[in-house]
Amino acid sequence: MIWTKIKRVIKAGAKGFVRNGSVSVASTLIMTVTLSVVLSILFVGALLQSTLQGIREKVDINVYLETTTTDDQAQALKQALEARPEVASVTYTTAAEALENFRARHADNPLITEALDEVGGNPLEPSLNIRAVDPSQYQAIADFVTTQNVSGDKTRNIVDKISYIENKEAIDTLSRMIDSSEKLGLIITIFFALISILITFNTVRLAIYTSKDEIAVMRLVGASARYIKGPFIIIGIIYGFISSLITLAIFYPITYWLGPYTYDLGTGLNIFTYYLDNFMQITAIIIAAGIILGIISSWIAVKKYIKV
């Protein structure tokens, strides 16, 4: 019996959706726009996260040592670093090796090599390249290197410069961008969600108005409040469900087309691959968002306009 009632409510809801044809289409379209915004924000978030992850993974620390640093001092610092659990590897490059590498890199640029010859000697510093076990540990390593005194006379530090400070700026900037974009995304989503709710609310209100005779008859024969109100909630759910399906379908060709571009931008993420890999999760999120929007809109309309 309950199943029969549920079937009747769903059937009545579907009829109400069809009966209000053009208004239903308008409502579905605006909800599609809202869900598209939600999905776009999901994708932008994934791209930014992937970019940040890529940068984090590429980050290492180059510790440039004073030109007066001896091999022994550099080796002592290297060993001190290698003893730390957060350090994965340390590569020591002497000043001579650094010069050799520099010359090799700029072999086809005579202006630079001539400038080096002009300066005379070796202006480059020896350095240590450090890779951490986890990218989040670079700050601790940088702090350790800064405070470490290996000169022996305890009056000076052999460290001239640590490159992490510059990378850290880039990472922090990107993190702030992600944070801001998430907040902006939330504001845009709320804005569109409110518009969707307002339009769907009015559509359901119209559906209630066009069904006023049915509602009157149902009340007269003692139909339960759920039986009377149920079809209008179903209408809201149908709007949400259809909108979410349209949104998911629209984003298939869009991400297919944008995928190579998003990868080439240096994000390290093909948005189409991301869509396919997370399809079930994304589908669940979008359908749930659509249905929740539909239920909220219709629930408000039903609460306001149907008195049983």
Next chain:
Amino acid sequence: MIYFDNVSKIYGDHTAALDNITFRVDPKEFVSIVGQSGAGKTTLIKMILGEEKPTYGAVYFEETDIHALKKTDLNNYRRRIGTVFQDFRLLAHKNVYENIAFAMEAAGRSEEEIAVDVPHVLELVDLGNKIWNFPHQLSGGEKQRVAIARAIVNQPDIIIADEPTGNLDPVNTYEIIQILKKINDLGTTVILTTHNKGVIDSLGRRVVTMENGKIVRDDTSGKYML
């Protein structure tokens, strides 16, 4: 069956739609309520349907105060009442079968019951041949017979007919009253409101006369006296 106990209904502008009314309708009775417009007939009907609450007094159905019922119980109570109105209130986009089935569905009846009861009740009002017609394909009298079929299909204890012949010609009026009499003869209580003197005189049943929210006459003479 229905008992009005010192019922008054006073609206916001101090108009008394019902003024200290006390009367009883017994099972299987056929009661006609007559009176001019504004006499309080419609308010009285709305009280029975649980749509209006009395300002003072109480309305009882089988010793239960209608207006003290919870929503669910009120719905169950309404399922025991069938209503017929002057304007038929049929659903224009549904055919005769669907109009009656709709009332059965809303009352929670099964598909099997609907398939059996709808043709049966249409035979009872002599509309078996119009089962697939839409309201716009029916005459006024036929529409009212569909409305009666819809009212009785859930086998109510009471039929409330509010000016059911108001839009009908004399022939259709006569037919509708005959159907209501037949329903009453089968054991259903009928409460009829009307302006039509001829209808009352032809019935020869109990007549309650209202004036300015009061019952001014309640007799079994079967005569319309205003």
